[in-house]
Amino acid sequence: MRKLILSTLLLGVASLTFAQKDFNRWSLEVNGGFNKAMGPLTPGYLSPTLNIGHIDLGARHMVNEYFGFKGNLGLGSFHEVNGESPEFTTKYLTLTAQGVGNVGRMMNFESFSKKFTLLAHLGAGGGKMSFEKQVRTTEDDYYYIITSGITPLFRLSDRISLSGDISVNVNGRQTYTFDGNAYNADVQPDPLQNPYVHATGTWWTGTLGLNFYLGKAEQHADWYIAADKYATKVELAEAIDGIKDMLKDSDGDGVSDYLDKEPNTPTGARVSFNGMTLDSDQDGTADHLDKCPFLPGPSSTGGCPVEEITEQADYLRKAIEEGYVNVYFGFDSSKPLSYSNSSAAFVANFLQKNPGINLEVKGFADELGEENYNIKLSEKRAKAVYDLLISAGVDSSRLSYKGYGEDTSVDKSSPDARQMARRTSFEIK
Template sequence: MKQKLASILLLGLSFAANAQNASTSEKSPATETYNKWSIEVNGGANKPIRTFTKGYSTETVNFFHADLGARYMFNTKFGLKLDFGYDKFQERNNTPNFETTYLRTDLQGVINLGRVLNFETWTNSIGLLAHGGFGISKFNSKDGYDQDDYLVNGIAGLTAQVRLSNRVALTGDLSGIIHASQNQSWDGMSNARVATIDGILFNASLGLTVYLGKSEKHADWAAEVDTKYNSLEQRVATIESGLLDSDKDGVADFYDLEPNSITGVAVNTKGQSIDNNKNGVPDELESYLEKTYGQNGKTVPNSTLEDLINGGYVNTYFDSNSSKPTYTSLSGVDFLVKYLKNNPSKSADIIGYADEIGNTEYNLELSRKRAEAVKSIIVSAGIDASRLNVVANGEDTSVNKDSKEARQIVRRVSFRVK
């Protein structure tokens, strides 16, 4: 008997592992807002066939069967249940007397065929479950050998469901149970070892399933079209908000890699300020600065220059995983140097950033190194180090990290004068 129990345990664990694998490969909806536990109670009829002693048999239908089970769903399609069954049957009229009591326990996998077959497309109140597994059982016929006979069993069946409410469902089940290692006939009057697979028992029952949990629906009824509805709404909202053009540059935010470009500055189809010489300053802005600030001693109001610097329109850029500024973007440093030389009472924060690729702590340190590198250049240009403050801002998460162009934008050092 111990060997039988060990075999059943191994089979059950193997099946549970397979069911868990199925639940992970069959991904649950992104938002699991459904209950997973349920209790099942049902009762009905049974019919044992093979094996009986010659001359012994039961009624076509024996009206004593009961079943109690607990079920857990890994997702809306796959689950496990542990159930206990009790059956009683006896002789039919005009045959020798016997009365047999049968008990079993099984670990079964459950497939929610209603979700697999998309019942939700035509009904939200009818469901269908398939179940099957292995267990152990015993029976005793008090008029025969009158001793317990222990068996190994396999079980499979279908359960029809009618949802009465979000907490209760009416069920009808039809199951077949096959047995091995059966020593006695069902009537207990003779030896039953006639084949590897011995007695067969059918159960037909009606019952109730009670759903447990705090959510509105159980996995039996939480179809993916329901659980994905919120996700769809979020996508629509994202598209709607993405069609806005926050910086009024003619490119919707959804496609805009530079959603804060300066108003009136020419941009490309991705919303990026046109910067043909790749020096970090938009061409139109650079042309304006050259005319008003770099020629003939002309100056622009300090407030205007501060707005440009603090608004993030003057930057120095870096290659991936590098703390050395790209050569073409050094004019951004030159712009700040000119401003600080002409405004000796001003100081500046030098703010380093990194993209999201890699370890967060590493990127924080990389952003500091970038800011320190730019500070060294400014100090070498004649600005006192006491006027410069290094700020490491780490990762800039404001752009799509899967976009190569967007990541180039955030690998930068910007400035804030004060």
């Protein structure tokens, strides 16, 4: 087990130097949807809340998994509310450069979904409005624009994602109202002439579209999850040495030193997932010395009650059914941890001594990862222990197994509690 962990960790560390080459950076974006001209508008002129008439065309480059830049071309038109406002048509075109942040990666959205992330963008550029059916002007209005927004992404494949976007835009030095029938000023000059006040205008867009990912790598930066990076060979060597030290098992109890809270466990002791000697009945006699490990008794009788036990099966059954006997697993693994094999041996011995009893092996997983994946993982764990019992001589007709998925009874934020959830337990039938 330790060799497998060491090989995996060494492979991961060795690949970190090249991690930046493992993802694509470029994407093309096409979106279409609604706009809304908030103001200014000439008194009596109204713009629909959801006006279909906006298109975005963009190209994005991600510097890394968290930050990038994009250029965006936006075009569309504003119209009146049919039947409630005088007619107007204003066509616009904007060109902006924006910075992009992958908020989903910054906030570890992958802990609950690997198909959803959220981008935020902020930038500036310029734009032009052209007016039709207007009374006061036929000239174009040029302005600068500041834009910001959020873009949820849902991954459809490694090459395409579905995107939605809501952006708020502020025009600066906007000379005319959005309908083009008045100057952008509180007081209209008389006779009519440009007041050159150059006030602002505010509008927003809401769109749906697709992102197309370009490049030879398997994933785009939007979805790539990188490990910590080591820049030099010295740091790489230090990391490898640290891993080796972490995987040492000085007392030979099957729990690596970095997880072992009792580094001097007696030889042959039955231990918990964190290397602590077990005393299941809490009678002061450790399980490996206790002749009755699940019934309290004095040390003078080997940890058994003073009165003679006539039905061994009764207290063994009680230990199994009350969850004292479990087989534990590492993160995302269906191979029992070595310290936990004694529990499987205990159950096999119990079944061999009690041929009239049948048993179900019940697999569980912690709450990290997707629910469907955890169902399959818990079933693999149950099957692994089922196979152990059969290899120990228990007839398969007396056994069954089932994966129950996530154990939600533990504290998801506690690493120790999550380890307790990675287990199989047993139910006597």
